[in-house]
Amino acid sequence: MTKLKYLLITFIIVPLAFGHGGIDHSKESKIVEKKEIRKSVLLEINSEYLSTVKSIFxxxxFDCHSAQVNYPWYYELPVVKKIINxxxxxxKKHLDFxxxxxxxxxxxxxxxxxxxxNSVISGGMPPLRYRIMHIGKKLKSSEVDSIIRWVDSSMRKLENESK
Ligand code: HEC
Structure with a gap:
């Protein structure tokens, strides 16, 4: 490992990784709400997701929000492994794709x-600590547009369901 990478990990990645504060996970599950939406609408939204957004996600x-994680080369470093885990x-507690x-x-x-x-508009996801180590995983503006287009059209469909 080069000295520069070592410095990056100790002085940037580690502090950033510990930077996100405690979040309240005690929220009641609202999964019940899903039952009020017609399955056909969810399938329609999903099919658009599969064709336009999934590859971007x-x-x-996916390295954080799914069961399909590609661990980076520096995962084996003792402190880093803990942070990544x-x-x-x-x-995944927030969202699992x-x-x-x-x-x-x-x-x-x-x-x-x-x-x-909100997370893609603010540029908060993927987090900075991750973007530093994985150049190319930052969302391109065309990708942000595709995500927003899918979100907006899906929200319209879901809002029509609750009318
Ligand atoms: C390096 C790991 C990592 C990657 C990659 C990542 N996330 Fe996250 N994400 C987190 C963590 C950790 C949290 C929970 C804490 C927080 O909000 O910072 C989170 C939370 C979220 C939330 C919930 C925020 C909230 O207010 O509840 C959304 C939405 C989200 N991520 C979307 C995305 C999207 C979309 C991508 C890809 C474009 C992505 N994330 C990539 C680590 C990651």
């Missing part, structure tokens, strides 16, 4: 979509 999000646990749409989460599908939109 696979590249930029806790990142994955934390990320493993089973396609509707995603595994404590929130309703509509709230998941809102928070995905």
């Amino acid at each position: 696979k590249k930029s999000c 806790s990142d994955i646990i934390e990320a 493993t089973q396609d749409f509707p995603f595994l989460s404590h929130e309703s599908p509509i709230n998941d979509l809102k928070s995905i939109k």
Whole structure:
């Protein structure tokens, strides 16, 4: 390992990784809400997800938000391994993309979509510590556009369901 990579890990990755504060996970599960939405609508949203968004998520999000993790070369470093493991646990508690749409989460599908939109617009996901180590996983503006387009059209479909 080069000295530069070592410095990056100790002084940037480690502090950033510990930077996200405690989040309350005591929210009641709202999965029940999913039952009020017609299955056909969820399937339609999922089919659009599969054709336009999944490949983007696979590249930029699955390493933390899914069961399909590609561990990086520096995973074997003692402290780093802990950080990455806790990142994955934390990320999956919020949102797990493993089973396609509707995603595994404590929130309703509509709230998941809102928070995905917010996270990609703010540039908060994937997190900075990850982007530093994985150049190329940052979302391109065309990818952000595709995600937003899918979120907006899906939200319209879901909102029509609750009318
Ligand atoms: C390096 C690991 C990592 C990657 C890669 C990653 N995330 Fe996350 N994500 C997290 C962690 C950790 C949390 C929970 C803590 C937080 O919000 O920072 C989280 C939380 C979230 C949340 C919930 C925020 C909330 O307010 O509840 C959304 C939405 C999200 N991520 C979307 C994405 C999307 C979309 C991608 C890909 C474009 C992505 N993430 C890539 C680690 C990651």
